[in-house]
């Protein structure tokens with residue numbers, strides 16, 4: 001039996017060096033018919049065993065080493081790599097700047113809103129027009145395959161529990177179908193992030209990201225490369241999840257390969273959408289909207305996007321010093337200038353009154369995004385609200401912690417202490433179960 005080397009982040013599929021090869025354990029699959037394509041195409045399903053997949057173990061050690069390997073283009077980037085990067089840049093720009101017909105280019109916010117409209121339309125479509133022939137339901141998948149898929153989901157759950165314990169506990173409140181799906185998406189996001197943020201980040205080239213994207217496309221076509229992709233493949237069949245946010249997250253990783261400065265908030269917003277707002281858009285179709293909600297689907301997606309942006313902005317503000325040590329400044333250059341600051345001030349890492357004033361402004365903006373997100377949580381299906389509240393409240397408190405550190409995010413890492421975390425979890429629960437009130441999005445317009 002050919003053993004596909006695991007879902008590891010540094011080797012096997014994630015080395016992205018090879019295309020999926022022949023699989024000894026393929027199964028006859030209806031995915032293509034489900035997707036409206038040819039019937040009975042064989043779905044490539046790599047054989048694997050749990051022993052082949054020391055994924056969690058490897059991820060654990062990677063996580064520990066992560067900060068030492070964080071991102072970046074290796075200093076000794078070869079010419080070939082530079083050429084590749086330029087191609088990547090061109091590709092990214094062609095994905096991003098779509099207005100070549102003489103119209104003024106759209107702002108990042110408008111562009112992202114167009115993605116939202118597309119996602120919302122997918123969810124709003126009556127299930128019949130989305131679903132495929134009823135005789136080809138997912139339960140026609142053979143039992144052995146189902147078992148493999150269940151193991152794949154279990155593996156996703158383990159990774160999630162390891163990396164995001166509170167969130168994992170929250171997912172246990174969701175229906176089993178939803179919980180498994182959100183784990184599968186979590187793992188795909190985590191693997192994608194590890195490409196540029198993990199131990200092999202310096203070896204990641206635009207070509208590798210292109211391969212990762214091809215794998216994504218194949219998973220969406222029902223041809224997963226490994227077991228973790230198989231969990232994603234099934235998830236996107238079951239739920240109205242569009243591929244665009246996934247592609248966009250990879251675009252964010254491309255951006256990280258060649259960009260280390262953001263001229264203004266519009267540029268930073270796009271980056272935040274790519275790497276974090278996308279997570280919100282991927283999650284809503286799984287989490288579901290409360291059947292009693294009067295809010296429009298777009299407004300719920302918008303709130304989900306806002307939570308991703310808020311989280312990423314917070315992440316950036318927390319990590320200013322760490323990022324600067326890698327030569328990266330994820331802060332709007334024009335705003336730094338307005339406060340009389342420059343890159344040199346960031347690299348010097350001294351907390352001055354100018355820095356405090358700048359940080360106050362940035363924190364204020366992040367909080368506005370959190371507020372926008374809060375209104376959307378109320379609209380989610382009631383079983384899905386708890387993990388979202390928990391993640392929102394916990395992340396928002398990082399901003400409080402930056403303030404408590406007197407804005408020293410150069411030498412201090414803001415974090416939420418154990419006790420605060422313990423208190424937050426039940427608070428999040430109460431917010432999740434309290435019946436939605438006048439604060440609903442619909443009521444606020």
Ligand SMILES: CC(C)=CCC/C(C)=C/CC/C(C)=C/CC/C(C)=C/[C@@H]1[C@@H](COP(=O)(O)OP(=O)(O)O)[C@]1(C)CC/C=C(\C)CC/C=C(\C)CCC=C(C)C
Pocket residue numbers: 167182185186187189190193275276277279280281283284300301303304305307308311312315373374376377380387388391
């Ligand atoms: C409930 C919930 C949080 C669901 C999201 C589940 C999910 C699929 C998470 C994937 C997260 C992930 C691995 C993203 C990869 C890119 C990345 C690393 C983004 C940064 C996250 C923090 O990660 P990290 O582990 O590095 O952080 P620490 O350094 O350990 O602090 C991000 C900052 C962004 C993550 C973005 C979200 C969690 C967005 C969540 C939005 C929703 C779930 C939508 C909720 C819906 C409404 C209507 C509000």
